[in-house]
Amino acid sequence: GESVGLHLPTLSVQEGDNSIINCAYSNSASDYFIWYKQESGKGPQFIIDIRSNMDKRQGQRVTVLLNKTVKHLSLQIAATQPGDSAVYFCAENIFGGRRALTFGSGTRLQVQP
Amino acid sequence: DTGVSQDPRHKITKRGQNVTFRCDPISEHNRLYWYRQTLGQGPEFLTYFQNEAQLEKSRLLSDRFSAERPKGSFSTLEIQRTEQGDSAMYLCASSQGTSASYNEQFFGPGTRLTVL
Numbered sequence: 749g750e751s752v753g754l755h756l757p758t759l760s761v762q763e764g765d766n767s768i769i770n771c772a773y774s775n776s777a778s779d780y781f782i783w784y785k786q787e788s789g790k791g792p793q794f795i796i797d798i799r800s801n802m803d804k805r806q807g808q809r810v811t812v813l814l815n816k817t818v819k820h821l822s823l824q825i826a827a828t829q830p831g832d833s834a835v836y837f838c839a840e841n842i843f844g845g846r847r848a849l850t851f852g853s854g855t856r857l858q859v860q861p
Numbered sequence: 862d863t864g865v866s867q868d869p870r871h872k873i874t875k876r877g878q879n880v881t882f883r884c885d886p887i888s889e890h891n892r893l894y895w896y897r898q899t900l901g902q903g904p905e906f907l908t909y910f911q912n913e914a915q916l917e918k919s920r921l922l923s924d925r926f927s928a929e930r931p932k933g934s935f936s937t938l939e940i941q942r943t944e945q946g947d948s949a950m951y952l953c954a955s956s957q958g959t960s961a962s963y964n965e966q967f968f969g970p971g972t973r974l975t976v977l
Contacts, residue, residue, distance in 0.1 A: 791968035851903025
């Protein structure tokens with residue numbers, strides 16, 4: 749398949765380790781955030797979201813942390829598996845504002861078996 | 862499959878030709894979005910429909926681009942007089958919501974356009 753991003757920051761981890769992917773968002777007015785996973789040749793896949801009235805949200809093997817003070821978002825993946833290898837994007841939105849999502853630059857996660 | 866579908870998945874065309882892409886959203890979703898993604902970048906917003914009304918267009922959407930959603934279901938994106946700079950992945954997304962809801966968008970697999 750074709751690469752989603754050829755010059756993205758890359759995080760390489762061993763299978764079974766925990767992964768932390770970071771994102772700095774741009775708009776202090778944003779109040780809704782989503783992490784997407786994109787595999788080569790595919791569209792972005794929703795992973796987890798968080799609203800600005802929360803600073804942490806957990807899903808299955810994933811946790812998103814939000815620090816509004818420094819406009820920082822992180823995605824933690826527990827017990828990383830080879831199937832987690834992909835490019836990860838954060839996206840932001842403003843409730844009641846424009847409907848389009850604004851995506852950050854992605855991070856490529858490579859899981860070594 | 863009840864997800865967002867797009868057709869074709871790949872399109873190769875010569876510069877100056879017109880192309881049209883189709884998106885079928887998740888059936889109960891009233892909102893539909895088009896994004897463009899180039900290598901190494903996140904998706905960039907192009908335009909948005911609520912039902913059949915086109916409510917927002919990005920400045921990225923030049924006069925050569927037009928999108929429609931005539932019956933509030935599927936949508937088409939046409940690019941006229943294609944240029945090499947139009948080469949990208951064109952992504953469609955849909956969501957269901959009202960003004961009081963957040964904007965969880967589900968993406969299709971995309972159409973990869975290559976302009977020679």
